[in-house]
Amino acid sequence: MPRRSDPIYLDNNAGAPLRPCARDMMIEVLNDTGNASSVHAHGRQARSRIEAAREAVAKLCGARSRAVTFVSGGTEANMTALTPVWQDQGAPVYLDKLYKSTVEHPSVLNGGRFAVADQIPVPVDGNGVVQLSELEELVVGREPGLVSVMAANNETGVMQPLAAIGEIAEANGHFFHVDAVQAAGRMPIDMESWKADALTLSAHKFGGPQGIGAVVVRSTARVPSPLLTGGGQENWRRGGTENVAAIAGFGTAATAALEECATADHFAHMKEKLETGLRDVCPGCVIFGETVERLSNTVCFAVPGMLAETALIAFDLEGVSVSSGSACSSGKVSVSHVLTAMGVEDDLARCALRISLGWANGEAEVDRFLEVWCKIVERLNPQARHQAA
Numbered sequence: 339m340p341r342r343s344d345p346i347y348l349d350n351n352a353g354a355p356l357r358p359c360a361r362d363m364m365i366e367v368l369n370d371t372g373n374a375s376s377v378h379a380h381g382r383q384a385r386s387r388i389e390a391a392r393e394a395v396a397k398l399c400g401a402r403s404r405a406v407t408f409v410s411g412g413t414e415a416n417m418t419a420l421t422p423v424w425q426d427q428g429a430p431v432y433l434d435k436l437y438k439s440t441v442e443h444p445s446v447l448n449g450g451r452f453a454v455a456d457q458i459p460v461p462v463d464g465n466g467v468v469q470l471s472e473l474e475e476l477v478v479g480r481e482p483g484l485v486s487v488m489a490a491n492n493e494t495g496v497m498q499p500l501a502a503i504g505e506i507a508e509a510n511g512h513f514f515h516v517d518a519v520q521a522a523g524r525m526p527i528d529m530e531s532w533k534a535d536a537l538t539l540s541a542h543k544f545g546g547p548q549g550i551g552a553v554v555v556r557s558t559a560r561v562p563s564p565l566l567t568g569g570g571q572e573n574w575r576r577g578g579t580e581n582v583a584a585i586a587g588f589g590t591a592a593t594a595a596l597e598e599c600a601t602a603d604h605f606a607h608m609k610e611k612l613e614t615g616l617r618d619v620c621p622g623c624v625i626f627g628e629t630v631e632r633l634s635n636t637v638c639f640a641v642p643g644m645l646a647e648t649a650l651i652a653f654d655l656e657g658v659s660v661s662s663g664s665a666c667s668s669g670k671v672s673v674s675h676v677l678t679a680m681g682v683e684d685d686l687a688r689c690a691l692r693i694s695l696g697w698a699n700g701e702a703e704v705d706r707f708l709e710v711w712c713k714i715v716e717r718l719n720p721q722a723r724h725q726a727a
């Protein structure tokens with residue numbers, strides 16, 4: 339078990355620690371010289387680093403390497419995919435509307451390059467799962483548009499029925515984009531069975547470096563128009579000299595994450611232990627999305643009356659990093675739009691905390707968390723120990 343004084347990190351959905359193998363690779367590549375677009379030996383060396391990483395990232399999502407375009411992260415990938423202008427079989431296609439679920443990350447919720455008037459929210463149920471009948475009602479008989487639904491939610495870990503959503507999109511002539519930022523390395527990714535035309539990835543959620551991500555397409559014949567134009571990098575799909583070290587680190591982390599994902603789900607046992615431990619201390623603890631399929635690294639919970647901001651500070655003082663509300667807005671005191679979309683009352687949503695496990699966590703961290711949890715509840719809300727569910 340970590341020593342009492344050792345800080346522990348349970349906020350991997352905000353960003354996982356860099357894997358040592360990715361760090362080593364990046365340091366090696368940082369010593370290289372040259373631009374991957376140059377034809378000389380130095381340039382070719384940089385190019386081969388990029389192509390090796392492309393292969394590794396493609397494998398992570400069962401795609402061909404040509405389908406992978408490197409960009410600066412999940413936000414840019416979402417901005418790239420969420421465009422009304424695509425190229426399909428060499429001809430431009432204009433997508434009429436963006437159908438986005440109400441629990442998306444802000445980089446999708448903002449609608450990318452679609453006009454505000456062309457963005458249609460798709461509701462979720464009380465567990466945060468897209469309501470298929472409502473989606474169908476919205477898209478049937480409409481001009482071709484783009485449906486965008488995340489694979490798994492960053493706050494709750496709730497997974498979406500992607501194959502069913504992709505089926506509805508395709509059957510009605512729409513394109514389908516999946517933000518798989520939280521899914522990569524934590525659940526199998528299968529663009530074919532999801533019928534996803536484009537996928538968003540971000541390296542830093544599974545132990546790659548920050549500031550690098552990818553747009554992956556199902557077919558290179560159907561691609562979103564570039565967000566950044568300039569040189570012909572990335573097959574004319576994303577201009578700008580490539581960040582070779584970050585791309586190489588991304589590829590290395592992708593290989594490691596895929597290996598872990600292919601073996602037993604080592605988070606499942608830890609999640610069970612966490613949830614049992616939370617309830618042992620506070621029987622009335624609410625676990626969001628508890629009854630539906632969730633990532634096994636994520637637990638989002640609330641104890642009525644125990645404000646998340648207060649609990650977060652108490653955890654921090656004990657050297658335990660967890661999160662309240664949305665991953666990318668830790669520290670912001672506002673109610674989570676995800677919980678609101680799920681119909682959670684503001685008073686309860688203000689109590690929501692998130693634990694997200696990552697490659698560097700083991701049972702020792704879970705044990706330490708539960709020890710601190712017991713202490714914090716005793717201090718902040720002792721009556722919660724006796725409140726029934």
Ligand code: PLP
Binds near residue numbers: 412517
């Ligand atoms: N999509 C989801 C689901 C996320 O959780 C995040 C970040 O938390 C992003 C997109 C943005 O990714 P990035 O931080 O690489 O821009």
